[in-house]
Amino acid sequence: MAKNDMHREWALKTRGQEESGALVESVVEILDCAALCFTEMGFQGTSIDDVARRLGATKGRIYHYFRSKTDLFFEVHREGMRRLMDAVGEAKAAGGTGRETLTRMLEAHALTMMQNIAYEAVVVQGVHMHRLGATTPEQRISLDELMDIRHKFELLFVETFRQGQADGSIRQDADVSLAVKGMLGAVNWMAIWYRPRSGESPEQQRAMARRITELQIGGIAG
Amino acid sequence: MAKNDMHREWALKTRGQEESGALVESVVEILDCAALCFTEMGFQGTSIDDVARRLGATKGRIYHYFRSKTDLFFEVHREGMRRLMDAVGEAKAAGGTGRETLTRMLEAHALTMMQNIAYEAVVVQGVHMHRLGATTPEQRISLDELMDIRHKFELLFVETFRQGQADGSIRQDADVSLAVKGMLGAVNWMAIWYRPRSGESPEQQRAMARRITELQIGGIAG
């Protein structure tokens, strides 16, 4: 029952400055490897030893920082969501019509997906795992929290969509919820097919994000 | 080394008539339960005993028809893809402009997703598992075969898209591959969020399929 609880603590603040540097670095390294493993082999398909091997370390190192495999997965998920939230939130902050804002948000979403493909693939997986009934109560709390964030994320888009309908930049006759789910689906699906081509420049990624976004906003009608 | 190979054989013909009825029925029952389990708990999260319990039977019944858990998963995947292919293929067969055809295909895709949500959720999962490196050579062949079908499926849309560009019903300036990936993503994502509301009529489902399709074709611009 040793209360060595550095375990969870750091995750909560997650941003309380440099935090002694080396410590954070070690944790981030674990998260990175875990994200890759989970992405390639799935949650259940990944063993802690797999992650450790990839780290060039052993289980000990991982269990020193994370209570359980599920916790580790959640932390990767959380980090992925945080990056999405940050990018989209910033895009929403700048002004413009609803449609302009929505375009920027979607573009930011797509770009974040591409630049953090491992983390975001885990996020997608986590959403899919949503109805994974059999977990400990403690873990279910974490999962519910993540789903709550997810919901807030979707709400950002819904709000902007409605704002666009109000200012006339977005068509009135659309089912908002369905439209947003469709748009987000198109971008989220990138987690499945997108893999960075070697030597792909940020500018190329940005261009691709713009193109996929533009199609979602403007449709394909000729 | 008993060569009791009813195992795989039936799957290959898969369509050689009623096939003595009761046999097929038993297999289909297994596939249905497996689809539900895989959907709810994921591939690795589902044990053969889980599927058996849901069947009100034991492992024996399952291993009598399927060589391994992976085989069972693939068979569910295959069936899901078959249903998609059938629906979309039929939609493509009827004439019209490229855009009209593409609209019908996408609608059929969406509707099939809704009406076979368990199977199609497994399909989505299977696509995600694509790069599951560590399988037996035999299973990798199955997986590659499924990915090939998947690719052909996407090709159906790409062809129609190009046809639409040729006949002027679809804008010329779009990146075809990216556009199709986006559209399919929007619909595939339904596997994540869509669950049939109790008492939902086929007509309501059809309406939803139409709406989400129309948004993908026409965009949201006001």
Added chain:
DNA sequence: GTTGCAACATACTCCGTAGTATGCGAATCC
């Protein structure tokens, strides 16, 4: 310079689960 703790590594335990070997009643064949 020794006490203490952080940051791991090593060496286990223990249980769930895939796969197998075998049993067994009922239908089918000859």
Added chain:
DNA sequence: GGATTCGCATACTACGGAGTATGTTGCAAC
């Protein structure tokens, strides 16, 4: 009507992998 095969159930094995208990090393503080 005996033999054989089908369609499962039962009983077992074997192993991988999550989690734990316990070292071990280095740095920091005093």
